[in-house]
Amino acid sequence: MAIIAFALHAIGRLDCVGVTDDPAPNTLEKHYESLGNQVDDGRPRRVSSLVVPDAALAEDLASLYFRYMHITFHNIFHRATFIAQVKDSSIPKILFFGVAGLSARYSTHPVFASITPWDRGRPYRDESCMLLAANASVEGDSRAESVYQAIASRMAMLLDLPNLPTESVLEQEINRRVWWSLITTETWSSATQSLPRYIKPRNNVPLPIDERRFASLTYNMPEIQYDSSPGSSPICNFDPHSLVAQMIRLNLLLYDIIVFLNSRVVDTQDEHSVNRSFDHELRHSLDEWADNLPPRLRYSEENVIYWADEGFGAIFITLHINYNHAGQLLFYQNLQSAQEQDAGDDSRQGFAQRCKQHATNLCDLIYEAKWRPDTVVLYPLAGHILCLASTVQIHTLLFGIDDDEIMAAKTRLERNFEMISSMNNYWPMNHMSISRLQHFHNACLRSKDDSFRLDAWMLQFLLGFTQDIKDRDAIWTYGHRALGEFDPLRDLLDI
Template sequence: MSDTWSSSALGIPRAIDPLADYTTVPMPMDERAFICLPSDDDDKEEGVTSLRQPAITTTTLRPPCGPEHSLIAQMIWLNQLLYRITCMNADVAAGRIQAVALEPTIRRLSTALDDWSDALPADMHNTSDNMTYWADQGFGRIFVNLHLNYNYAAQLLFYQFLHWNQDADADADPNADTASPATVTAPPIPSANLYAQKCTTHAAALCALVYHARTHRDTDVSYSLVGHMLVVASTVQIYTLLFSADEAAIAAARDRLERNFEIITTLRRYWPCVDASLGRLRAFQNACLRCKEQSFRLDRWMLRFVLDYGQAIQEREETDAVDEGGEGDEAYETEDVGRLFG
């Protein structure tokens, strides 16, 4: 999991094969069963207080307790999908996937995400009761992280359709400026509007999960990567502000932007690296001020934006000028984009 995130963040090749046959690799056991295992001290020393959490006993376990009931194992399976989505976005940005060939890939990945979510054990679904349950067991933050990764992966999968849906709307507008980038013919993806809606839904779900998790000390996720996730989700809110005609959606997006900025600023107190996330959000806002339609196009700049959370990002116009000149970050040259993730 760390390899998937870190390799893209730092622009380096992966060290571990993410597509290994996990059917032959033992998965982590149920965390609740693991924490109940006796330690050497329990066996050798009498009268020593156990380090096991008192809230976790064999009676709290819900059999069966196989790998499918492990939060970490579920994270590993989800990570395979995140890797495939990352590779697909790299191929799109590099121009290696044509529009007519893209929808089957999107459909397969979307179905795989749905299947993963549907197959989760009942006590792992993203509900308030389940969050409380896992917090009581001492694994609340892992539970929250699992669903943050799910919504983030889905958001990345459908992100490019914000732009495509926008193009389709512009083409349908007889008064649209034909010289505007927004009137570029949209790729022939019949489900572009549906996918755009899914992107906004998952971005909203990611924000809501962070807000809810912060209300309980045992589920509050305050690690630096949350800042990056909220930045990407915030750009979806910016899209709603720029293009939506739904006043309720606009008000909700504005509220999320304010809350996200507050949370990112709070994280900055503990993680100086979150400054990079704030800088990325400012760069995106500046890009929107210059050309709001171009800002949501999945190109090499946007690939850097959504993946390279560990590195500073140039202003979009600076990167565009470099790309047009045939030079730029070697790691993202067309023929080399894929090697970062493979």
């Protein structure tokens, strides 16, 4: 999901690259019309009442954004500052409308009573060009998202955003969060287009600080100077209790998993080969990430309650959704090999079981999160993630031999469909998830023995979450593909 809101900062700052004496907090005011701008006659020129009829709605839309979207799409704002600027109408319109375009579908305000959730964000989206990538993504326009992502990434590199001089630790931290958000959201957007990332992670850029500390920052706190001596690595010396930092580290691993899956498909078509030890390294890295989590960040009911009480329950849930999604992706390739009679490799059976366990954990924690209003999962990618977890349940229905496991898989499949359908009320892209499940089901009906084989069709199914997909036999037949179809996959490997 693209996080192009940051480009708002960038466009204004590109005018003054190399100039460091301007007060940082005032740059937005110099370049962007605020929500309550004044015209020459002194009268406030506010947003049309047809769009934002009252201040309470504006605050509600901002709060809904932080509840449902900021935790998953990107992490580029300081909540207290953003809400305060909405309240005093000093927030730049372009930022507000970008945020409102995403959050309006969750609102229960009477002004939206006659408007379907899908349509609510479109008037706001038209006012914003910086969060357009996120809006484009959730509506299934992955190409537009990719273009805006590229623009934002170029701006960040031109500004050298993580090293941009600032006057406060708050702005310094926001710049770094924007930088890392560009990298992490590009993991998802590059996967769906099979394109290499624009920004490569730097070991000298510090990871985000603990969310509790970040929430308490103000513009009055001077920036922090980090040790830049040889051998020091801010990305390694991070705060392990930072939920966002842990999410970024997991995302970097997810990108490697995506590259690995692409390499497996390319390997079946030509002599291009990726070291097979990469598979082992990824399994080790995933286990190491989980094993090194501090006790307070490990998944448990006690920790869900703790982080919810701290105001970060949704981020905590998302962290563990992402972990289990990374696990089900990494081990998904073993579902096919484990069912083949000539596999003869007990390790494959074990890896297939790990895929099923990750999918089960993922489903169960989303079910549990539903019972708390501050942790319920409704963000767009959750539908795609549940779609993949549902196919793992289908594998159990097709090849399982334990009656209890089969019954549990059937129950999860039914609940997942209900949850994806409910998410479809908010996000058009989840309609694609339902369609993709149908196409997967059709593939299983035609040939269940090959239905989990990792080929180009399966790769698009696993990663191309914003793209429509056709029936497998309509365009893909295993082992009979023109090599030209794999050029995009090679693009991803060319990094």
